[in-house]
Amino acid sequence: MKYPALLPFTDVLPVLGQFDAIIDVRSESEFALDHIPGAINCPVLDDDERIRVGTTYKQVNAFEAKKVGAALVSRNIARHIEQSWIDKPRDWKPLVYCWRGGNRSGAMAHVLAKIGWPAIQLDGGYKAYRAHVSTELTQPPRLDFRVICGTTGSGKSRLLEVLDAIGAQVLDLEQLAAHRGSVLGNLPGEPQPSQKRFETRVWDKLRHVDPARPVFVESESKKVGNLRVPDAVMEQMRASPCIALTLSRPNRVRLLMEDYHHFCFDPATLNTQLDCLVQLHGRDKIDRWHAMANGGRMPQLVDELLVDHYDPAYVRSIDRNFAQYGAAEALELADIGAADFLAAARFLHPA
Missing domain, CATH: 3.40.250.10 (Rhodanese-like domain)
Structure with a gap:
């Protein structure tokens, strides 16, 4: 040559x-x-x-x-x-x-x-x-997605991390998008990539997947932060078998306090994000949540956000968007320790 x-x-x-x-x-x-x-x-x-x-x-x-x-x-x-x-x-x-x-x-x-x-x-x-x-993203290969569903704070992202660590195939869209997928999901000090960069990351991940093996993915919405999941990938996910991950509400509060600990030290940033919810919940409730954040009552605030915002939104959307959720395999976490997530990962991906 x-x-x-x-x-x-x-x-x-x-x-x-x-x-x-x-x-x-x-x-x-x-x-x-x-x-x-x-x-x-x-x-x-x-x-x-x-x-x-x-x-x-x-x-x-x-x-x-x-x-x-x-x-x-x-x-x-x-x-x-x-x-x-x-x-x-x-x-x-x-x-x-x-x-x-x-x-x-x-x-x-x-x-x-x-x-x-x-x-x-x-x-x-x-x-x-x-x-x-x-x-390629318009016509991706047919993959055996296993969609991990669960309310906010139930540990879906942590479970994906552990599954990846033990050798399972994982498509972690939130990791690729540098966003946790909610109104409070911006990662401190890490801006989201461009839409093209996000699509490159998704393409690069999928091209290394073995289509004969399951691919674990979280039950995302069409957008992760400001980035749109490719339509054809989303269509496959929404038609795939589901796993219903559950965790008690007190433990969900604990998990979210760990994952979003940066807001505990920066209530002003948290309150700016909460302002995005004014149209849904009204000024009075948002002002009350502001007062909780400013007063350091973070566990109480997280619990109210789950009850009043995240859980109702999840219930409204999950059955509508994921066709096989009604037949989902149940998986309950007893706690949020490393051993609990490893046991759950091993259940889904035996050694």
Whole structure:
């Protein structure tokens, strides 16, 4: 094969894990929005440099813009080689891509190949990769989902974590979305990914699943925070067998106090989130909940939120949205210790 070789994503996908490096040469903001799993960001033009080249193109002409861009690209490629790859052996095999498989990745792949490395350039770039992901999520493989259902605080997420740890197949949508799936579900210090990044994470997880084995998933709504679960994945989940996880209300309060302990130290943030419920519960009740948060009466507040908000919402939605919930397998947790979740996980996924 002559290098740099230009290959479509359909040829690259089966060997994606065999590259020594997947190099995304787009700018840092493009990379942050979404990228191929495992890719590293080595821009040949950063955000400011792209603006500079684009401005020259519009205000002067294409020839002057190409000169400016060529100088910047050359310096950046040299810097990446010196800082990151100068010690790589001759058989080091990188995959290089940009937005459409054009000049940016072409320049990087050309230089790497001239050095002697077997560089591959992705034909069509990220745009071709994104089209593949979109198609796959529109028509995902038929999977044996087992949907873990249960009221807020019953331990669904913890159970998924333990199932994953003992080798079961798990699709943890809340983990992939960086959100706990409720009005109070924002994770402190961890913003949600973009919709495209979330879909990449879902696609990457599903492509490694063995369809002959069960895949455990939580009974999510169509949106996890601000992110939408792909429709075809959601349709499969809602038609799948269910597991009804139960835990006593006092233990649910304890579990939620542990999982949402950050709100105990920041009642102002909690109250801002509670304001989202004014339309459902009225200003008077929200003000009373504010007073509980400000007064440190968190267990009482959590208990009222369960009784007045979360549990009624769950009852209204679960039968309507999950067709097999009426025949769900019952699984009761006695407590919220590690041994309790391990026993439940072993029941669902025997060693």
